[in-house]
Amino acid sequence: xxxxxxxxxxxxxxxxxxxxxxxxxxxxxxxxxxxxxxxxxxxxxxxxxxxxxxxxxxxxxxxxxxxxxxxxxxxxxxxxxxxxxxxxxxxxxxxxxxxxxxxxxxxxxxxxxx
Amino acid sequence: xxxxxxxxxxxxxxxxxxxxxxxxxxxxxxxxxxxxxxxxxxxxxxxxxxxxxxxxxxxxxxxxxxxxxxxxxxxxxxxxxxxxxxxxxxxxxxxxxxxxxxxxxxxxxxxxxxxx
Numbered sequence: 547x548x549x550x551x552x553x554x555x556x557x558x559x560x561x562x563x564x565x566x567x568x569x570x571x572x573x574x575x576x577x578x579x580x581x582x583x584x585x586x587x588x589x590x591x592x593x594x595x596x597x598x599x600x601x602x603x604x605x606x607x608x609x610x611x612x613x614x615x616x617x618x619x620x621x622x623x624x625x626x627x628x629x630x631x632x633x634x635x636x637x638x639x640x641x642x643x644x645x646x647x648x649x650x651x652x653x654x655x656x657x658x659x660x
Numbered sequence: 661x662x663x664x665x666x667x668x669x670x671x672x673x674x675x676x677x678x679x680x681x682x683x684x685x686x687x688x689x690x691x692x693x694x695x696x697x698x699x700x701x702x703x704x705x706x707x708x709x710x711x712x713x714x715x716x717x718x719x720x721x722x723x724x725x726x727x728x729x730x731x732x733x734x735x736x737x738x739x740x741x742x743x744x745x746x747x748x749x750x751x752x753x754x755x756x757x758x759x760x761x762x763x764x765x766x767x768x769x770x771x772x773x774x775x776x
Binding site: 595644 | 757
């Protein structure tokens with residue numbers, strides 16, 4: 547069955563430090579992969595997506611992610627974190643078939659220290 | 661682009677009552693999704709529509725839940741005889757389906773349901 551695992555439930559980094567959030571997926575074919583961010587009490591905002599092609603994808607707010615098929619991973623990175631990046635981050639895979647429905651990981655909460 | 665709109669933002673009700681939520685998708689989007697998110701978890705798929713047709717329902721969607729999208733525009737999600745376990749954030753998302761590809765979904769801010 548398809549699934550997404552985000553191994554880190556909670557991460558704390560200092561402002562200005564680099565960030566990497568891990569995501570591993572289970573999927574039988576080439577996956578469609580997404581990263582979303584959610585601020586408290588809000589909906590989800592799309593950061594970036596991978597459909598095909600270049601395995602390093604750029605997103606909004608200075609985020610990037612790298613698709614590694616051999617490791618079944620799609621880790622999110624940012625070179626320098628800002629206090630406003632504190633939020634919950636979700637990795638998702640598009641389900642097989644043409645439904646478009648998403649299967650989400652349980653999320654990683656990012657805390658930024660001043 | 662006014663985004664996906666959900667109403668109400670918060671709903672508090674007593675166990676056993678019926679509740680209805682509304683979602684207005686981005687106007688040109690033909691697909692509309694409902695997800696449920698409980699505290700500390702990622703969203704879980706409930707159901708989706710393409711235009712007015714409801715094409716898939718999750719096993720999470722018990723017979724107390726019903727969703728409609730009568731004219732292929734806005735959608736409603738109704739929960740009858742609410743239970744404590746229904747307390748969650750209900751998220752709506754929409755997308756433009758094109759040529760069988762997984763287009764990104766745009767989410768609303770959700771309706772938070774609390775059952776007393």
